[in-house]
Amino acid sequence: MPLGGGMDGGREIGLMAHSSHRTGHTEVLEAGSVQQFKEVPERTLVVGLVHRHTSRTEVMEHLQELAALVRSAGGTVEDLLLQERPAPDVAYYLGRGKVEELRGRILQEGIHAVVFDDELTPVQVRNLERAWGIKVLDRTGIILHIFAQQARTVEAQVQVELAQLQYLLPRLSRMWTHLSKQVGGIGTRGPGETQLETDRRLIRRRIQHLQRRLREITRQREQRRRGRDQLPCFALVGYTNAGKSTLLNALTNAGVRAEDRLFSTLDTTVRAFRLPSGQRALLSDTVGFLHKLPPHLIACFHSTLAEVLEADVLLHVVDVSHPRFRHHMRVVQETLQQLGAAEKPTLLVFNKIDRIREPELLRQLEREFPEAVLISAQRGINLRALLLHMQRAYEGDTELLTFVVPYAQLRALEELRNSGEILAQEALPEGLLVRLRCPVVAVSRLRGRYGAYLMSGMGAPS
C-alpha cells in the first residue's frame, strides 16, 4: 500500500515485529521497524521553500538530493516545486493559495505523498494532511523509510526503530491510533485514557525498551572491540554514495553490498587486510553522512559510529565526480565534529576519478588538495598508493617506549609486537626489557594498558 493511500479508517499502522515472545507478563517484541516506514512512498511531489536566507539554486540542489532520497526509498518523483515567501507559514508552511493549488494537482495526478525538504512542525504536518488527504513527509521521514528497508543486523534494526519512534512521538495524530492492536495487546487502554494517550504511552515504553537493548549491544560491541584492538584500525567515513563500501571491497574482498542509492550501508562491517609492510590491520565501513541529517538520527547510530571514534586513522572518501563534492566534504567534517572525531588523523581520499574525463580538471584538484589521494575504487586505480599512504598515516611520527614486562605477564608481548617494531629485548631479573618503536597513534593505548611496565625517562620521542 502506498503511503498516504487515504487517511480514514483503520489504517494498519504500528510496530512491525519480526517475532515476539512472552517473558513473564509482558510481551517483548524483537526489534523491527514501524510498519508505516516500510511502505514505499510512491508517486510524490518534492517541495522546498525559498525564503530570506536561502537562494533558489541552493534550494533546488537540496531538492534534487531529496528527490534522490525518495528514489532510494523506492518512490517516484513527479515534480520538484519551489515556493518563494519571506518565511514559512506557521500553520501550513506554504501559502494558503499554494496549498489550494496543490490540492487540485494531488487529486488530478493521483499523488500519494508530498515531501518537504525542511522539517515541518507537527501542527503544519497535521494541517497539510487534513487539507490534502495524503501523507506529508519531510527529509527525516524519507531517510527513515530508507533505513527501514536497509537495516539488516539487530543493532541496525534497534537503532532504526528507535529513530522512527522518536520521530513519530510528537507527530502522533488520530490517524495513528490503534497502535496497541499492533503490538500484540500489551498496554490496553487505561481508565479515562484516550486512544492517543495509550499510543503515546506504548511508544514511550517501547523507546525505553529499545534504549536498554541498545546499551546492551553497545557494551557487547565494546567487548568485541577490546578483543581485537591490538591491530591498527582504519575507518571509512564520507558522504552517502561516495564509494566507501566499494573501497572496502576493493581493499579487503569483503563482499559488502555497494550500490547506486543513498544509505545502502547502515551497519558497520570490519574486515582485516594487510598494509604494504605486511602488518595486519582492520578497516571498517559504516553508515554514510548526509546534509541535514538530524542530530537525533546521529545519536541513534552512535553505537554503529563508535567504530569511527575508536579508529586510529580515518579515510574520508569523497565522490570527487559529484558537482557538490566540496559541500559534501563540509557536511562530513561537521558531522565528525558532532561525533567528537574531528581531531583524528584523517586521510583525504578522492574517489571516482575514472569519471573525470579532462586531465586538466584532475591537475586542478591535485593543486587545490595536494594532501588528497586520487583513486578509483571501482577500477582499482591507485589503490597501492592509497595503502602506502595509509601505512604512513598510521605510522606517522613514531615514539620510543621501553617496557619491563614481568615474566608472569608475557602475554602482553604479542600486543607490543603488533603495535610497532621491537628494537631490543633483554632479560632482566624483574622481567623482560622491551624497547619498542611505535606510531604515536598507538602510544596512548599502550600507556593506558601497560603504563605500569613503562620505564620512565626512556621514552624520548624519536
Ligand SMILES: Nc1nc2c(ncn2[C@@H]2O[C@H](COP(=O)(O)OP(=O)(O)OP(=O)(O)O)[C@@H](O)[C@H]2O)c(=O)[nH]1
Ligand atoms: N565510476 C565509479 N563508480 C564508483 C566508484 N566507486 C564506487 N562507485 C559507485 O558508486 C555507487 C556507490 O558506491 P557505494 O560503495 O555503495 O557507496 P557508499 O559510500 O558505501 O554509500 P552508502 O553506503 O550509501 O553511504 C555504486 O554504484 C558504486 O558502484 C568509482 O571509483 N568509480
Ligand SMILES: [Mg+2]
Ligand atoms: Mg556503503
